[in-house]
Amino acid sequence: MLKLYDYELSGNCYKVRLMLAFLGLTYKQILIEFYPSKQHKSQEFFKINPLGQLPVISDQDILVRDAQAILIYLAAKYDRQKRWYPTRNPAMIAQISEWLFFANDLTSTSSAARLHDGFFYTDIRIEECRKRAHELFRVLDEHLYFNEQQGYSWICHSKNPTIADIACFPYIILSEEGGISRINYPAIRRWCDRFKRIPHFTVMPGVFPAGPDKTLDK
Amino acid sequence: MGATICTDKVILNQWHPISSVDDLKNNEQGNTILLEEDLSFNKISDEEVLIWKSADPSKKLLQAKLKYGYLWTTLGHPAPDLFSFPEFYEIDRRNVATGAFGVNISAGRAIENFLDMGHFPFVHTGILGEEPHTEVKEYDVSISENDDEILATKCQFYQPQAAVASSEGTDVEYIYRVPHINCAILYKSSPVDESRQDAIVIFVQPVGPEKVRAHTGMCIIDDKSADADIRLFQQTIFGQDKPILENQLPKKLPLDSRAETPIRADKSAIAYRRWLSQKGLTYGVIPSKDINLSRFT
């Protein structure tokens, strides 16, 4: 059975939980207390991930660390329809990869600001993080606006959401916990609503559900 | 004591929590912010912790108190004793500091949310409440003259899986105490022993008027669950409250009765607002323009 080394309040772990929910996979959750005890920096956890980072997933004898890598692994292995990560479409893989790296930038900015405000990571340069996060949000908002204009609902030019959407969603939806308001990113907010309406979407503390989709409504 | 940024005597003359005892390491300096002042502290023994204003070259010591699992200090002249919390010393209980969380909101809003039951089905869905069990039944609120604290009793709310042994939901009894302007304690039936009550505390450290560190802790009968599991549970609950708190407008707690619309479920919150008004608190609140403050119904 799949095992997820997980922390409830981590956005990176949330990415994996979302992927597992969307794919309908059952898994065993092994809780690692990131805060306040820093279990992910314990000698015991270093044996699982020498980088001391969450999440990690184990699938029989395979151990995968890094949220983005896990998304790729799970989608490539378990998504029979190859929608979340279309392995046979190099152009789409290129697009997805760009946004996976973008998601990493969100971790070092929006997530960092959240750690600063909520979990007292006082060595983080908060103003810089927020400023950089706003720059990223401006880029994404413009991108999503023009995608909408061209009939695309998701981050990549695809009919269905991809792992790029999953990778970007958590630290966007949690940004306000780091003092980064989304009031001026309307295209991002619309995309967030659409994302929340993906069947089997699940919440985490800090994330609210959206109302029902038109197609599910009478 | 020197000049302070905050000038509100009511909040200056209080003991404030700044760290859990668990987080104090011998001879390792810690830093925090209280009422917009940078503070440093250093534990030199199990009984003694030094606290000073970080910017003060003379390192003049502030008063320190180790109590109820927390380190407390003050920038003013508080009464020598902290409020009573006898359960903390009951020998068969476990005291678990479940973590401090930064929230961009005033202390008053955070306390009020802690006193609120009506949000359980909507914010803590499936854990502390669930639809359609949304009704908040009548409960009693009083302000004890002797102890100067607010007491809400006979509170009941439906909780799914309220007891370890049962998968069914049931009404759980709650008692709330607000013995300090920024601290509250709730008692609820223990899931492992119905005859006893667990205590859950929130001690709020006002970092600024619209920014707090909320220290949470549990004082429970349970001898089975691991500390980490207890902390993780409390973190989930607090993580769910946080976005609600940070989306409240205004961030300061409005004490004027016409600022918001209370319903009967809010009796304890209304008592709390009046109590703060009567004390003349101005920091982190929008003071009331009401003339008649004595009337409490």
Add this chain to the structure above:
Amino acid sequence: MDIEFSKWFPVASTSDLPYRHIFQAQLLGREYAIWRADDGHVNIWENRCLHRGVRLSIGINEGSELKCQYHGWRYANRTAGCTYIPAHPADAPARTICNNTYQSQEKYGMIWTCETPDGTVPEIEGFGSYTVLRPIPINSSYKTIENFLTNVGIPKHQFVKSKSTVAWQFKLESGTQISFFIQPQNNNISILRGIYSLHIEGAEKIKILKHYNSIMVEIRDKLEKQDSPQLPDLEPKISQVSDQLSKIPVYGNQNQRFHLRVTVTEKVRISDNIIKLKLKSIKEQLPTFHAGAHIDIQLQNGLIRQYSLTNGPGETDHYCIAVKIEKNGGGGSKTIGENIAIGDVIAISSPHNSFPLLRNSKHTIFVAGGIGITPLLSMAKALHSMKLSFEFHYFTQSQDLSAFQNEIYKLGKNTNTYIDLTIDQTLSKIEKILETPSPLNKVYVCGPGEMIENTIKIGNDSGWNESNLRYEYFKNNNKIDNDSTFQIELARSAISLNVPSGKSILEVLTENGIKLESSCEQGACGTCKVSVLEGDINHQDVYLNSSEKRKGKVILTCVSRAKSDRLILDI
């Protein structure tokens, strides 16, 4: 910036309001939750729930209502009136809780608002058709952007003096125009909005949108590099609630009456005008009821309404009611039609039965008119399951025909449905139905008041014994005279009370702590009936039949009064 409050500002693009979205906007320091209801109406509300100030923009747009995320309060489309407070399903909010709404106009592909409007959104010349450009937020003040547009402008575009005070118009050589608008969110942040004077589609549209996007982004980047002085932010403006709303409502006597909590598990429109609700208990077993019983429902807007249960025997895990939605009807049917949703908790009374079914008749005749079918349906189901003899006559309009067809069908052969009859046709049918009186048979009639009166009259004329003609009015159309002043004496408790004009006996009893069961409180249901030992009664109800009224041994305390100076009641 005081002058700006009478000015219209665009605060969103039409495309910012997709299906069931809530848009967060800000103007001059005030935040708005803007949402389009399923009927197309654009609501602009202050972005905070009146209860605890939580932003409504994090809530849920349910199509006709907006639901707050904190305590599930719901606010109605258009009026912004609060329709549901889950914490107090039994509260009768005699007060109207209404969020603050602002003017909303949709023009030039944008949503406009104004705090204190002076006229409507100004006309902008040359924009009969248009394409809305991507709005660009800029960390600059209104003035800074205004200066830039007026003094610097944009390359290859000629600045045109605009007649409107809100638009900065530019012209290309081709004659095509661009109009810019500035939405001051706060002192140091604004949104630059623009429209293009042609309606374009497809690739051309993308091209133009991208072109102007880069021009506007360039303006943004230039302005944000400028070292303009930062003004202090405007304090977020927050409206106060009324004095009445600022007080906690009193825990009323009413609440004890509505002690059952049920959730709506089904809400189905069974004909054009009739809605069926299935109500299930949240916790305890629902009390047993007898055929013909009704429950009182405390509606979310404080109204109290009675509805007969349509359940058949053995259906003990839920109550079923059917509600006719009156087109111009009062708040009751409107509330049920519009504001009650599946999953809502509502407070109801235990069932009362003042229209009991007597099962000792040889044969029973039911005469149902319109929605008056509901208690009779339950009765007929009971007789049917006991295999007792009955016949069922149902007068209805074709539009409601579908509502109970299925249930009537299940009652077996002795049922007749009459559709769209005139009054005369109806009366002659009833004459026929009642032509053979029998002391062993009973007639139950329920429907519009006039129909009941006529049926009783026909029955009496045909020789039926009055006590065998049983009926239930849905409402009392009599004009109630409550001018008189008199004494009541309570024989069993030896208390004497004064009933002043303007108050009913029931009210006086309740005020003095004497509990008496009541329900409709308009003289129709009979729940508050008590025996009279002495005194003349001024009957004003429609519950007692004429011989009961003549005898003068019982009184409906909610409407009837004394003719004499005093009444001695057997309580």
